[in-house]
Amino acid sequence: MNIRKDISADRAVGQEALAPLYTRVNAAGIVRAVSPSVVRQLGISAVDLIGAPLRVMQVCDQPQVLTDVITEALAAGEPAVAYQKIRMAEGRDVWMVVFHLPTEDGLLQLRIPALAETFSGVPELYAKLNADTGSRASQLQVLQRGFAAYGGYSVHAIGQELPARADALGKPRNQRAHVMHRVSDALDNALKEKIELMRSFNALQLIPNNMRIVASRLEPAGGPISAIAENYKASSAAISQRLASFISAPDSLCEQLRAQIMRMLIQMAARRLLLDVRSTNFTPVAGQEAESPALDQRWQEECTMMIATADRIGRESRSAMAGAEEFAARFGRASADIRRHMLGLDTIRVLGRVECSRLHESEGLSATIDQLDAFHSEIRTRLEAIIRYAEVVSEAMGEIPGTDQRTATRPRNMAFHAVRT
CATH class of the missing domain: 3.30.450.20 (PAS domain)
Incomplete structure (x- = not known):
């Protein structure tokens, strides 16, 4: 139905x-x-x-x-x-x-x-x-x-x-539902850009090898193009490691931000619904009148527990919100840091372009440098998009009242057995 x-x-x-x-x-x-x-x-x-x-x-x-x-x-x-x-x-x-x-x-x-x-x-x-x-x-x-x-x-x-x-x-x-929608969509867009960023950067790692192959046909071993290729490979490998810790590792900053925001948004919604449930009155069902006093007492006791649960979820969601704001700020700073490191790769790329213009019969090298240009442009665009989405997340969460620095311990339990039973 x-x-x-x-x-x-x-x-x-x-x-x-x-x-x-x-x-x-x-x-x-x-x-x-x-x-x-x-x-x-x-x-x-x-x-x-x-x-x-x-x-x-x-x-x-x-x-x-x-x-x-x-x-x-x-x-x-x-x-x-x-x-x-x-x-x-x-x-x-x-x-x-x-x-x-x-x-x-x-x-x-x-x-x-x-x-x-x-x-x-x-x-x-x-x-x-x-x-x-x-x-x-x-x-x-x-x-x-x-x-x-x-x-x-x-x-x-x-x-x-x-x-x-x-x-x-x-x-x-409720205005919070609108904010939830903005935050979740901005975060999802940032995560999509993250995935594409990693793909672009992984593809970029192949280009220094191509440069060395081209260099072997254009100059003696150890020439300037080979040196440029080696420097580019070393610098891009360092950025790749930094990017992995920022984006793709299970405990990466990106994953921590995602977890905090998902927890916060679900808990905010759940707390609102719990408060609605608490206001529900027990009414007898036909044929169960004899059981009603005991059931009514049991429900009142459950409502008392529900108040404590709603308060706990409220504390946890505020704690998650504070954590998410911190991670969103760090997320944006880390993206900007990666972008600064890309400037170093740009410098090496420009040196490659200079050497390309100096050499005769360098069509293969020119095509390789063109590939670098395209990848660098794509990576810069994706990093800027990630930074922009991180700012949207931070701004949207700032519109939610009640941010609280108190911490709360999330239950780690056997609840997962219940959904399989």
Whole structure:
């Protein structure tokens, strides 16, 4: 079922269908608490849900590659977001945006209906992945839907789903959702430029070898062109190492920036939804009146825990924001530093051009220098784009109030077992 169509056709769908669904699960994948909206929308009593495996609520047609992505995030103590189906009353399947938030002893799941255009094509994409027997890398590329990383796509989806939900509820859009959209898109563009930058620089490493081959035909061993080629190779290798530590290593500055921003944006959205869940009142379900007092008491206790959880997530998101601002500034400085080092390569390139003009029969060398010109121009353009996107990220985050330097420890736990159960 696509609830977006129902809402656009009939506003009577109402707030109940749009209410966030809250589930708390332990590390073994057993449901420990659910919100009243879960009980009403699934048509299953709280008594039957609590103590049951999480799979009773889920439709198990999620691609394995997506399960792996969520599992790996939770194992690292990071939140994750995905489009997933849930089985409602009378066997209806509804697509939801699901927030997976790790806790010390399991995870929280928050679900809201999929309303935005980013959902378009998701069912077909999942079906394609389920039928795909290719490599994990190729499947992950499909899952990313054109984004540099899956996290970028999921946060982009949140940035559209929250305003769509506000529109459906008839509420004003939250400015933070707009900022989330700007930050996630700028970061994704920077990551794409990073990938292309590495490709350009790797291709550049072959050119000094070509210069030496040409030099062997134009001058004696150890001549000026050979020396220029050797100097260029040494300088470009040094920049390549610096670039790898900045961009491509698992703990690179680029990866740390990505992780901080993804964490911050998901936690900001999740905290807002948690506060909405907390305001939900417990109402008896037909046939469960005798159980209502105990269930109501249990829900009130859960709401008390929820307040503490929302406060913790708020602290963590502010801490992540402060870290992201610092990494964004360092990211921009590192890009500028690489650009300065490129000036040294430009000097060597110019020396090569001078030698080329001095020699006769140097067409091969001239063509090689032309290649250097093209690569240098492309690399400069990409570095400038990365710097520009880093500035957009910093400026956008500056528009979010409440930046706080307090640190928070993220839970590193066994939550990832729950999504596999």
